[in-house]
Structure formats: structure tokens, C-alpha cells
Amino acid sequence: MNASRENPPTASHREAIRALYDAYFETLDDGRLEEWPEFFADECRYRIITRENYEAAQGLCIMQADSKGMLTDRVRAILKTQVYAPRYYRRFYSGLRVLGGTGKEWEVRQNVLIVQTLIDKPSEILGCGVGRDRVVSNASGELKFVDRTLVFDTEMIRNSLIYPA
Amino acid sequence: MNRIAKTWPAAGVSEIPYWVYTDPEVYAAELERIWYGDHWIYAGLEAELPQVGSYRTTTLGERQVIVVRSAPDQISVLENRCRHRGVRICQLRSGKLDGITCPYHQWSYALDGALQGVPFRRGIKGKGGMARDFSPSDYGLLRLKVEVVNGVIWASFSDKTPPFRDYLGEKLWSSYERIVDGRRLRIVGYSRQSIPANWKLVIENIRDPYHGALLHVFLPTFGLFRPDQASELRMDETGRHGSLMSLPARDSGGGHEDVTRDLAVDASLQLADKRLIEAVKELKGVETLGSCSVFPSVIVLQQINALQVRHIVPKGPGGCELIWTHFGFEKDDEEMRRRRIRHGNLFGPAGLVSVDDSEVFAMAQRGYETAEDGGATVVRMGTGGRENRDEGHMATESAIRGLYQYYREVMGL
Numbered sequence: 001m002n003a004s005r006e007n008p009p010t011a012s013h014r015e016a017i018r019a020l021y022d023a024y025f026e027t028l029d030d031g032r033l034e035e036w037p038e039f040f041a042d043e044c045r046y047r048i049i050t051r052e053n054y055e056a057a058q059g060l061c062i063m064q065a066d067s068k069g070m071l072t073d074r075v076r077a078i079l080k081t082q083v084y085a086p087r088y089y090r091r092f093y094s095g096l097r098v099l100g101g102t103g104k105e106w107e108v109r110q111n112v113l114i115v116q117t118l119i120d121k122p123s124e125i126l127g128c129g130v131g132r133d134r135v136v137s138n139a140s141g142e143l144k145f146v147d148r149t150l151v152f153d154t155e156m157i158r159n160s161l162i163y164p165a
Numbered sequence: 166m167n168r169i170a171k172t173w174p175a176a177g178v179s180e181i182p183y184w185v186y187t188d189p190e191v192y193a194a195e196l197e198r199i200w201y202g203d204h205w206i207y208a209g210l211e212a213e214l215p216q217v218g219s220y221r222t223t224t225l226g227e228r229q230v231i232v233v234r235s236a237p238d239q240i241s242v243l244e245n246r247c248r249h250r251g252v253r254i255c256q257l258r259s260g261k262l263d264g265i266t267c268p269y270h271q272w273s274y275a276l277d278g279a280l281q282g283v284p285f286r287r288g289i290k291g292k293g294g295m296a297r298d299f300s301p302s303d304y305g306l307l308r309l310k311v312e313v314v315n316g317v318i319w320a321s322f323s324d325k326t327p328p329f330r331d332y333l334g335e336k337l338w339s340s341y342e343r344i345v346d347g348r349r350l351r352i353v354g355y356s357r358q359s360i361p362a363n364w365k366l367v368i369e370n371i372r373d374p375y376h377g378a379l380l381h382v383f384l385p386t387f388g389l390f391r392p393d394q395a396s397e398l399r400m401d402e403t404g405r406h407g408s409l410m411s412l413p414a415r416d417s418g419g420g421h422e423d424v425t426r427d428l429a430v431d432a433s434l435q436l437a438d439k440r441l442i443e444a445v446k447e448l449k450g451v452e453t454l455g456s457c458s459v460f461p462s463v464i465v466l467q468q469i470n471a472l473q474v475r476h477i478v479p480k481g482p483g484g485c486e487l488i489w490t491h492f493g494f495e496k497d498d499e500e501m502r503r504r505r506i507r508h509g510n511l512f513g514p515a516g517l518v519s520v521d522d523s524e525v526f527a528m529a530q531r532g533y534e535t536a537e538d539g540g541a542t543v544v545r546m547g548t549g550g551r552e553n554r555d556e557g558h559m560a561t562e563s564a565i566r567g568l569y570q571y572y573r574e575v576m577g578l
Contacts, residue, residue: 048515052258053354059506060354060491063515066507069438074510074517080434081382083521085528156357156486157514159523 009098009106017098017108017135020143025091028164033078036164037071041136041144044068048165050155051129062152062161078162088117089126089163105136105146112150114165116158126161127154169194173578178550178569180541183533186363191576192482198575199461200226200479203326205312205319207463207476208232208242210492212316212350213259218276221259224478224486225320225462230309231255232318233262235276242320243278244307265306278306315345317465317474333459334401340408340457343449344467353491353505356513362526363533364461364477364485365572370522371456371464372407372564374398375546378428380521383511385430389442389469390454392428396559403574404551404567405460410452441507444469460571470501471508483530487523489513544569 009017020039027035040046046065053060065071096110109132116126129152136146150165169191174180185191200206206225209232213221220233222245231254235241247254247267254267264281265274273282280301288294309320312329319329330338360367370376374396377384384390390411399408436442448455448467456466464475472493478486489512493505511518547553547561550570556563572578 050354050356056352056354058352058354059502060356060509060513061506062356062513064506064510065438066440066503067438069436070441070507070510072437073441076434076437077383077517080431081386082517083380083382084524155355156359159358159360159514159527160520161515162520 007100007102009101013101013106014098016143017106018096020135021093021096021108021110025093029090031088031163033075033163036075037068039145040068040071040148041138041146042068044071044145045147045149046071046145046164047149048129048152048161049149050152052155054149054151062157063164074164082162084160084162086119087162088119089165090115090117091165093131105134108133108135112165124158126158127152129153168577171578173573174539174541176541178566178573179543179545181544181565181569182539182541183536185572186365186530186533187482187536189482192479194576196226196479198577201228201322202575203321203323204461205321205326205329205332205459206461207459207474208309208311208318208320210316210350210352210474210490211240211313211318212352212492212495214240216261218261218263219259220255220262222255222257223476223488225309225322226479228322229253230320231265231306232320233265233276235278239277240311240313240318241277242309242311242318243274244309246307247272248280248304248306249283274306278308280304280306315342315347316350317345333406334403336399337401337406337408337457337459340399340410340455341459341465343452343455344457344465344472346449349495350492351495351497353493353502353509355491356489358487358514358523359480360485360487360523360526361483362485362523362530363482364479366526366529367475367477367485367487367522368407368458368461368464369565369568370526371409371458371466372398372568373562374409374411374559375562377559380525381518382429383518383521385428386434387436387442392559394453394559395557398556398561398564400551400564400567402551403571404564404569405571405575407458407460407564407568409454409456409564410450411454412451413453440504441510442469443504444508445501445504447501460568468511469508470504471512472505473512483534 024039047061048063049061092113093110099107113128114126115123117123129150132149134147135143138144214234217234220231229245231243231245233241245253245255249272252267252269271284275281286295312319314329378390378392395412397410454468458464462477466473474490476488544562544565547563549563551567553563
């Protein structure tokens with residue numbers, strides 16, 4: 001990560017970053033997938049990667065995008081082409097920490113728990129992990145993800161991971 | 166071996182009885198006759214074990230083994246169970262060992278499984294100790310038969326399993342060595358999913374070209390696969406192994422409508438970033454997809470620049486795990502490595518294509534588990550079974566019938 005830890009974020013930076021994550025997870029939990037790519041800069045990276053691959057520096061991801069366009073492609077596939085049993089995800093984040101930054105760009109980490117509810121089954125934990133992200137403030141002052149990397153402790157997935165987190 | 170008290174439908178292999186997917190007695194017999202019988206089971210890739218002492222644990226059938234480079238030119242596959250009190254010795258998925266020592270009473274084994282040390286074997290101050298007739302050479306870890314073929318490690322619980330290439334058959338060898346051609350491999354990563362469905366659904370699926378463009382809307386929508394592409398379906402003489410190759414879409418005449426009429430394709434959909442599926446040619450031939458399904462444990466598959474082994478681990482009649490090892494070649498440059506990772510989006514538990522399969526497996530299992538006695542799936546597309554080789558089209562289920570011709574023989578059904 002490039003962000004220097006010598007520029008601690010101010011309280012208002014922290015508040016703005018927390019608001020970004022609140023809106024991000026609310027959008028996903030509500031199933032407004034078309035809006036999801038808008039949280040990202042045009043040049044961005046998105047990854048859900050198992051801890052096993054992450055720690056071994058093996059790049060294979062469960063879900064991955066090299067650009068905002070690929071996030072859009074993922075959304076199209078989820079909505080138009082993939083076949084799966086109906087379900088809801090709810091994402092719980094905690095321990096959000098802004099690790100440092102430059103005043104324009106910040107490193108952020110947070111824990112994430114995903115609870116899956118198949119419509120005819122009790123709710124169950126789908127997985128948990130830690131987000132290791134980079135967020136930037138763009139030309140219009142909006143916060144966007146340039147890197148969202150969710151390192152997933154859960155290496156054995158209950159059949160499928162349909163939606164992003 | 167006891168006969169299984171089940172009667173196969175009179176229609177033969179064009180009907181697959183639901184009980185092959187649900188019955189615990191049938192499942193127990195599969196473990197014994199198939200997984201622990203005269204078959205080669207996938208144990209890993211040589212690239213995973215770079216140095217003497219490098220090991221991985223993996224599961225063959227339901228039994229866990231340690232796969233370890235025991236000498237520069239030797240790989241040993243050992244059951245991960247101490248011969249003393251039956252304790253699972255290695256707990257990690259991978260690492261490096263000097264020897265193999267059980268945590269309970271410190272029995273220690275060499276990397277090839279030979280028992281080397283039994284603490285207090287001669288007793289303490291002359292008292293106690295191991296029985297006098299105890300011979301350490303009788304108490305090594307269970308060693309499986311091993312063969313390494315073009316970088317892939319195969320193991321068998323049976324000494325009678327024929328050499329791998331004979332086991333696979335010449336017909337399938339070219340499908341196998343098209344993907345693992347002997348070049349040194351490099352691991353791109355793993356993914357794992359626990360599928361609530363019988364293991365046989367996974368191998369039937371890859372031998373079923375009929376579902377390709379129908380279930381996987383992504384493929385025809387984004388131009389990766391059309392039902393009128395020339396394809397080649399191969400089986401070995403026994404019917405147990407299968408291979409599906411598909412060639413680039415051709416202008417087959419006969420009109421486009423006939424091809425797409427039955428498909429749920431929205432022609433207006435385009436990819437925003439075509440790098441998701443843009444491939445460069447790297448293997449022999451013009452095939453866009455090539456798979457080699459080595460019964461019972463594995464599918465080796467290439468699609469675009471994703472190269473992978475799909476390793477099946479049965480977990481009772483109603484479940485299995487699918488472990489994906491994506492690999493490339495040692496000489497891949499950074500751009501190729503990134504391309505393989507991108508193409509990995511199509512596969513695994515969030516696969517843009519493969520999610521359709523694992524979800525449908527679960528839906529199928531739910532259908533079977535509530536089925537009436539005597540019910541069966543219908544497998545009547547195309548003609549013939551294992552004798553019917555090299556069909557050049559996709560409207561067929563002959564390779565599923567071929568698979569069950571072999572299955573009935575090995576299972577005595």
C-alpha cells in the first residue's frame with residue numbers, strides 16, 4: 001500500500017469514510033446491485049480472495065475485477081445470466097479503522113461477516129473476512145474505492161457465492 | 166463383496182435410478198469399489214512440492230493422505246493416520262517436514278512412511294516397553310501406489326491398478342496431455358466449495374454437452390460457446406473417462422435461427438470490459454474448450470486461458486466438495502498470470518459460468534431425495550453409449566450412458 005501512515009486522518013475524514021461504508025453495505029444489502037460499481041473509481045481493483053491464496057501470494061480470487069467495467073459485467077451476469085436459488089445476503093462490518101493516508105487517499109480495514117438466507121432455509125453464516133481497502137477522494141470530492149480486497153477466512157464456501165461484499 | 170440389493174431399471178443406462186444419488190449402501194459400495202478400488206485418484210500437482218519435505222494434505226475418497234516429496238525424485242502418498250492409536254498426524258494443509266511425528270506419543274516416521282522411532286520402546290529403567298515381537302517395519306504409515314504423469318500426482322489404494330496411461334486409454338491421452346503437456350506448472354491458486362449434491366453429478370455434468378449453452382446463458386450471450394460449434398466427445402473403451410472438446414464457432418449453414426431458437430440469449434448484452442474473456446492461444450490445436458475427466462476424482466479443464474483441476478471429494482450420498490486448483494506454466498509472464506486470474510472469474514464458487522452448475526446440482530439432489538421408489542432420470546438424447554465415440558455435435562447424452570455402463574459393471578448393478 002502506498003498511503004503513508006504519517007498523515008493521520010482527521011475526525012471528519014473518519015466520519016466521511018464511515019459514511020461511505022454504511023452506504024456501500026446498505027446498497028448491497030438492499031440488492032441495488034446496479035449502483036454497486038458507482039462506489040468505485042474508474043481505475044480500480046476488486047477482489048474477494050481466500051486467506052490461503054492471499055497469504056501464499058497466489059492471485060486466484062473467488063471474485064475479481066480489474067476495472068469498473070468488470071464490476072458492471074459481474075452485475076450483468078448476476079442479474080441476467082447466472083442461475084441460482086433465490087437468497088438474501090446481509091453484511092455486518094465492525095472494527096473499521098482508517099490506518100493512515102495522504103489527505104486524498106486512505107487505507108482502511110474492517111471485519112466483515114456475511115449472513116446468507118436462502119428463502120426456504122434458516123439463516124446461516126456464509127463467511128467472514130477482513131477488508132483491506134484503499135479509498136480516494138476524487139476531483140469532485142467524492143470518496144471512491146480504488147482497491148477493495150476482502151480477504152476471506154472462509155475457504156470452504158457453502159456451494160456458491162453469488163453477490164459481492 | 167456383498168451384492169447391493171437394488172435392481173437397475175429395465176431401460177438400462179438410458180435411465181439412471183434416483184437411488185444411485187441417495188442410497189447410503191450404494192455410497193458405501195462406491196467408496197470400496199471405486200474410490201478405494203482399482204482406480205487412480207488425483208493427489209495433487211508436482212509443482213506444489215518444490216523441495217524434499219514439502220507436503221500437502223488432501224482427501225482421496227473420504228480418506229486423508231499426506232502427499233510429500235520424500236526424495237528429490239520421489240513422491241510418497243501416505244495415509245494421514247498414525248499406526249499406533251489412529252491419530253490424524255498432520256493438521257495443516259501444507260508445509261515442510263523433516264519427518265512425520267505423531268503429537269500423541271511421538272511415534273516418528275520417515276518421509277516415505279517407514280516407522281523410525283517409538284519412544285520408550287525398551288521401557289523405562291528396564292520396566293515396560295514395547296512387546297518383544299514388535300517389528301517397526303510392520304508399522305509404517307499406509308503407503309499408496311503413486312505415479313506422477315506430466316506433473317500430476319496420481320495415487321491408488323489398490324496395488325492392482327494398471328499403469329496410468331493404460332488406465333486412461335489412448336483415446337483420452339491426447340485430451341490429457343493437450344493441457345498438461347509436460348511443461349513445468351505453476352500454481353495460480355485454489356478455491357473450494359461444499360456442494361449439497363452427490364459426487365457423480367459433477368462428472369456427469371462435464372460429459373453433458375447438451376446443457377452447455379442452455380444452462381450457461383453467459384456462454385452464448387458473450388460469444389464463448391454456441392450450440393452449433395463443432396464439438397468432440399470422447400470416451401475410453403470402458404466409458405468411465407470422458408472428454409469434451411469444442412472448436413471455434415463455424416458457419417454451419419442451416420440458418421442461425423435453428424441454433425438460437427431455444428436459447429435465452431439477450432443479443433443486446435455486451436461486456437463492458439472484454440478482457441474478462443479475451444484469450445491468447447497457448448495450447449495445441451484450435452479448441453476453445455478442452456476437458457479431460459479422469460474417473461472418478463477429477464476433471465482437468467482448459468477454457469480460454471484458465472487451466473484447472475477440479476478435484477471431487479465425496480462426502481456421503483448427498484454431498485461432495487469440489488476443490489479447484491488453477492495453474493499456469495512456470496514460464497508465464499506477469500500479463501499471462503493476470504489473465505489467468507481474470508479468467509478465473511468464470512469458475513469456482515462465484516464462477517460466472519460454474520455457479521450455474523453447482524446450483525443446479527443442489528436442485529437436482531433435492532429432486533432425487535424426495536423421489537418415489539423406482540423413479541429414474543431420463544438420459545435419451547442422442548444414441549448409444551460408450552461404443553458411440555467421437556460424436557461431432559452437442560445434442561447428445563451418450564457419454565452419461567457410457568459412464569453408467571462402466572458404473573454398473575464395477576458396482577455389480
